[in-house]
Amino acid sequence: MLGKLLRTFLILPKLKRLNIKWKMLLLIAFALSLMVIKHHFRIKKYLQKINLCWDQEAEEPQLSKWFNPKKRPDVITTTGWLAPVIWQGTYDRQVLEKYYKRLNITIGLAVDASGKFSYQDLQQFIQSANKHFMIGYNVIFYILVDSFSRVPPIVLGPLRTFKVFLIFRDSMWEDLNFIYMKNLHDYIITHIQHEVNFLFIMTANQIFKDDFGVETLGKSVAQLSAWWYFKNVKNFPYERRSKSAAFIPFEEGDFYYHSAIFGGTVQEVLDLITEYQKGAIQDTKNGLSSTYERHLNKYFFIKKPTKLLSPEYNWDPSFRIPPQIKCVKIAWQSKGV
Ligand SMILES: *[C@@H]1O[C@H](CO)[C@@H](O)[C@H](O)[C@H]1NC(C)=O
DSSP: OHHHHHHHHHHHHHHHHHHHHHHHHHHHHHHHHHHHHHHHHHHHHHHHHHHHHHHHTSOOOOHHHHBOGGGOTTSOOBOTTOOBEEOTTSBOHHHHHHHHHHHTOEEEEEEEOOTTSOHHHHHHHHHHHHHHBSTTSEEEEEEEESOGGGOOOOOOOTTEEEEEEEOOOOTTOOOHHHHHHHHHHHHHHHTGGGTOSEEEEEESSEEEOSOBOGGGOSSEEEEEOTTGGGSOGGGOOOBOOTTSTTBOOTTOOSOOEEEEEEEEEHHHHHHHHHHHHHHHHHHHHTTOOOOHHHHHHHHHHHSOOSEEEOGGGSBOTTSOOOTTOOOOSEEEOOTTO
16 A cells, blocks of 8 residues: 555656656647648648739630620621620620739729819719729729819728829910820829729719729720711711811711720820820811810721720710610710810
């Protein structure tokens, strides 16, 4: 009995020592496994990153994956140069979202809010664009005004910001569109080109009525005129004076594009503005003056847009709505301009 007790007493400290050793061992094993797990996650993250970079290089989904022209047999859905015309029902926005979301793109929307547009125009434009323009993407609104006092209070949703740019006048030029475009060109060079992947240029007298999403993104995007889409090409109000840089002969032309909206990559937008400026300067030298819209039509006649937006994207609500207009995305406020 006594011997047993003694032996227990002798073993006990040994056991305790053993216990400490075990604990140490366990602790080391635990620390080691933590390190292994951490390392594993680091490797996994690294692999994911490589994968992401790889995916980012993936091309935009093929047209046939998201665009089905057969869905709208009642309208022109593909141009002669095979560019898609985006009508309600022809596109699958979700397929494109998968691609563009991963790229984390930023889309710029420059709005002409110069003197000819009212304070209310700009207010309605921004409020409705905040609700419908490229929801879920980084958006920067570039508001071009003659005076800061013409900017309404602006409250924006997540991922949206805005910048206000002043339009500087030049005593040489009287054409307001020319002055606006000259300013816009300079702001694109100094700011916008460093901040966005795609850029839209719009006038303030429009109200977004429905979602204007990634189906509208492209290299160069032109807006079909609501009125002229339904008319004969020979009646289009193109510039018909052969001496003008905007000249398009009577037998020619594809569509009549509305100057209220155009967009694309920053480079394409810059190219269009530069060509317009060259044309307008040349016309002035020749004692002619064409409109900005006619120069824009000439530009797209020579350099065909890669994507066209149906008149649903810019509908004048004062017109009777024909059956082809399934969903008005933007309402054009024709009065007051
Ligand atoms: C996505 O882009 C925005 C704006 O450029 C940037 O602030 C944000 O950190 C980016 N997010 C990721 C996950 O890269």
